[in-house]
Amino acid sequence: MDFLRPAGWAEALAAKAEHPTAVPIAGGTDVMVEINFDHRRPDRLLDLNRIGELYTWETDGPEVRLGAAVPYTRIMHELRSELPGLALAAHTVGSPQIRNRGSVGGNLGAASPAGDCHPALLAAGATVEAESVRGTRLIPVEEFYTGVKRNALAPDELIRAIRIQRATGPQQFAKVGTRNAMVIAVCAFAMALHPGERTVRTGIGSAAPTPVRARTAEDFLTAELRDGGYWESGRPLEPSLAAEFGRLAAGACNPIDDVRGSAAYRRHAVGVLARRTLAWVWAEHTTGEENHRCA
Amino acid sequence: MRVNLTVNGRPQQADDVWEGESLLYVLRERLGLPGSKNACEQGECGSCTVRLDGVPVCACLVAAGQAEGREVVTVEGLGEGELSAVQRAFIDAGAVQCGFCTPGLLVAADELLEHNPQPSDADIREALSGNLCRCTGYEKILDAVRLAAARRGEAG
Numbered sequence: 001m002d003f004l005r006p007a008g009w010a011e012a013l014a015a016k017a018e019h020p021t022a023v024p025i026a027g028g029t030d031v032m033v034e035i036n037f038d039h040r041r042p043d044r045l046l047d048l049n050r051i052g053e054l055y056t057w058e059t060d061g062p063e064v065r066l067g068a069a070v071p072y073t074r075i076m077h078e079l080r081s082e083l084p085g086l087a088l089a090a091h092t093v094g095s096p097q098i099r100n101r102g103s104v105g106g107n108l109g110a111a112s113p114a115g116d117c118h119p120a121l122l123a124a125g126a127t128v129e130a131e132s133v134r135g136t137r138l139i140p141v142e143e144f145y146t147g148v149k150r151n152a153l154a155p156d157e158l159i160r161a162i163r164i165q166r167a168t169g170p171q172q173f174a175k176v177g178t179r180n181a182m183v184i185a186v187c188a189f190a191m192a193l194h195p196g197e198r199t200v201r202t203g204i205g206s207a208a209p210t211p212v213r214a215r216t217a218e219d220f221l222t223a224e225l226r227d228g229g230y231w232e233s234g235r236p237l238e239p240s241l242a243a244e245f246g247r248l249a250a251g252a253c254n255p256i257d258d259v260r261g262s263a264a265y266r267r268h269a270v271g272v273l274a275r276r277t278l279a280w281v282w283a284e285h286t287t288g289e290e291n292h293r294c295a
Numbered sequence: 296m297r298v299n300l301t302v303n304g305r306p307q308q309a310d311d312v313w314e315g316e317s318l319l320y321v322l323r324e325r326l327g328l329p330g331s332k333n334a335c336e337q338g339e340c341g342s343c344t345v346r347l348d349g350v351p352v353c354a355c356l357v358a359a360g361q362a363e364g365r366e367v368v369t370v371e372g373l374g375e376g377e378l379s380a381v382q383r384a385f386i387d388a389g390a391v392q393c394g395f396c397t398p399g400l401l402v403a404a405d406e407l408l409e410h411n412p413q414p415s416d417a418d419i420r421e422a423l424s425g426n427l428c429r430c431t432g433y434e435k436i437l438d439a440v441r442l443a444a445a446r447r448g449e450a451g
Contacts, residue, residue, distance in 0.1 A: 001314035003296060003360040025358055029338055032356040035315045036336040045314060049361050095425020096403070097353045098338050181424035182339055 002044040009051050009131075012158060017133040020155035022046040026054070026069040027101030029094065030110045046158075054105070054160070064166055065129070068105025068159040075104070083164055085120040085171030085190050092116050092175045095182055105159040108144060111151040111210075118145070118211030119190035119203030120173050125165040132156040138163070145210035169193035170284035172277040175205070176261075176269045186261040189249065189273035193281050198222070198231050202274070207253035207266045217248035217274065234286040242275045249274035300362045302326060303372030309359070318362045319343045319354035322369060330370040330398045341426035344399035345369045351406050353425075370398035373405055381405045384443035385436075392430035400426045404440045412447055414440070 004022060006012035016022060022044035025031045034040035048054055054069035057079065064082050066075070072090035076099070080087045086104070093099050093116050107115040108128060118141075126141040130153055137157070144152050153159070171192040177183030188205035199222045202214045224241050225231055250271030255263040284290050298309045298321060309325040317336075322328045322345070332342035336355045343354040346368040354367075373379040378386070381404050391397050400423060407414055407422035414422070419440045428436060 003314040003358070005360060005363070025361070028356045028358055028361065029353075032317060032358060033337040035358075036317065036355060041315070045358060045360070047358065047361055094338060095341065096422060097341055097344055097351050097425045098356075100350045101352050101356065181421075182427075 001042065004044055004046045005050060006046070006048075007050055009053055009160070012046065012048060012051055013131060013133050013156075015046055016158050017156045019044050019046070024048055024109060024158055027071065027098075027103055027106055029098050029102040030106060048158075057161075059166070062166055063127075063163040066104060066162045066164060068108075068161055069103045072099035072102050072104075082166050083120075083124065084167050085124050085173050085192055086117060086164065088171070088173040089116045089120040089175075089188075089190065092173070092177075092180075092183070092185075092188075104162050108141075108151060108159055108162065109153070111145055111149050113145075113148060113208060113210055114185045114188075114206040115211070116173075116175065116185060116188065116205065119188050119205040120171070121162065121164060122203030122211060122213050123171060123190035123192035123201045124167065125192075125194075125201060127163045128152075128159060129161040129163060130154075130157040131160040132158070136160070142213065148209050167192070169195040170281040170290070172280045174273040174277050176273065184260065187253075187255070187266045187269050187273070189270055189277055191274070191277035191281050193285055195231065195285065198226055200225070202249065204249070204252060204270055206260075207255040207270050209254065212252060212254075214249040214252035214274065217245050217252060220248055221245050221278070236286075237278070237282050242278050245278055246271035246275035296360060298359050298363050300364065301366045302328065303368055312359045314358075314360060316359045317355045318345070318347070318357040318359055318367070321359045321362070322354060322367070328369050328371050332395055332398055334395065338425075339427070340396070340399070341403065342396050342399040344402045344426065346402060346406060351403055368402070370401050373401060379405065380446060381408065381440070381443045384446065385439045388435050388439035388442050390431060390435040390439035392428075396426055396428040396430075400428070400436060404443065407440070408444055408447060413444055416441075 004015045023042040024046045026048045054067045056067050058065040075090040104117045107117040121141045128139045128144045130137045173190045175188040176186040185206040187207045190203040192201050250267045253267045255266035309321045334340045334342045338353045338356045345354045
């Protein structure tokens with residue numbers, strides 16, 4: 001095995017172009033597990049720890065440009081107001097030790113359907129900035145997930161940053177697991193209100209081969225909020241509306257039975273999480289008070 | 296490959312390191328520091344918790360080469376010649392049974408108290424949520440951290 005240690009981004013791109021099979025490693029919380037268990041023996045590791053710009057972010061536009069390797073701990077504490085949904089999701093990742101190392105770039109690189117970031121990115125609206133010596137590609141996050149643990153990166157590309165729409169309304173994230181720490185999601189749901197556009201967006205995790213949006217549920221709720229005059233009145237949502245939203249969200253799932261849960265349970269739980277997170281974001285939208293309860 | 300790093304304040308050099316090797320393996324097998332324990336090798340148990348440039352991490356998930364030029368503190372570095380306050384509190388509170396999880400818990404608890412000298416129970420639970428113990432049932436571990444915090448407050 002070879003250990004490549006580029007000192008800067010240009011050098012990293014050149015190394016990836018020269019060695020397309022090199023496996024990028026930043027926090028190591030996925031890659032090292034695979035190596036420790038002999039599930040993977042890459043011919044080369046490409047260490048990204050020394051590339052400073054991957055650990056910074058910019059918040060001056062309508063989007064946050066989040067460096068690919070910014071640890072979850074910093075997102076939780078320092079980007080809570082700009083990216084509330086992602087900050088909540090980041091807080092559910094593993095443990096403090098894991099959150100000190102793991103990053104959104106790693107979650108995207110691994111592209112597990114159970115990755116905690118994905119629903120929050122889908123709900124907020126995000127674009128993956130993939131770069132190679134050939135140039136930069138902006139990939140809408142919906143198009144980034146191509147299959148179970150597969151993504152749209154070309155072999156010579158690295159993730160430089162993730163551009164995430166800065167929140168203009170309440171966002172929530174809820175995850176089902178057996179305890180509050182060290183849990184791979186049984187299923188997860190993210191919800192974002194976009195009051196400026198008067199739309200809602202969602203993300204479902206761990207309940208389909210890839211992370212997905214519940215588009216039918218989004219379209220239904222967006223139309224109901226508009227036609228019912230909810231944005232203007234700020235009145236409480238009809239229970240039947242929330243119930244239908246949950247039903248449609250459950251319908252967007254395409255889960256499997258596995259050791260963490262059955263397909264039927266996942267579908268049911270996603271419906272419950274959808275209804276619950278909708279209640280939370282709508283309450284925050286109308287009262288201005290954020291919900292801090294666990295899902 | 297060769298890896299140069301600072302461990303518990305001393306410059307160290309490890310030779311013939313395999314590129315896929317973890318920092319934990321380097322500490323235990325090459326530098327003679329077996330305090331950090333090797334259990335799950337997947338970041339689930341926290342028994343290998345060390346500080347890397349001050350930050351608590353699972354040493355089993357850091358590639359050895361990533362520690363080049365970095366500062367590592369292991370459980371062996373907590374007390375200098377004598378037990379640290381957290382170590383003393385773990386003993387006094389009876390928070391050690393088989394002892395396998397103890398080094399990781401000590402490093403995590405020490406870091407918590409450094410940043411948050413008077414943690415709430417929720418703070419303690421969260422800070423230690425990445426460290427599994429299968430013997431004592433956590434209550435005495437929580438007692439130990441509360442005791443260390445209280446003693447620090449009295450001394451402070």
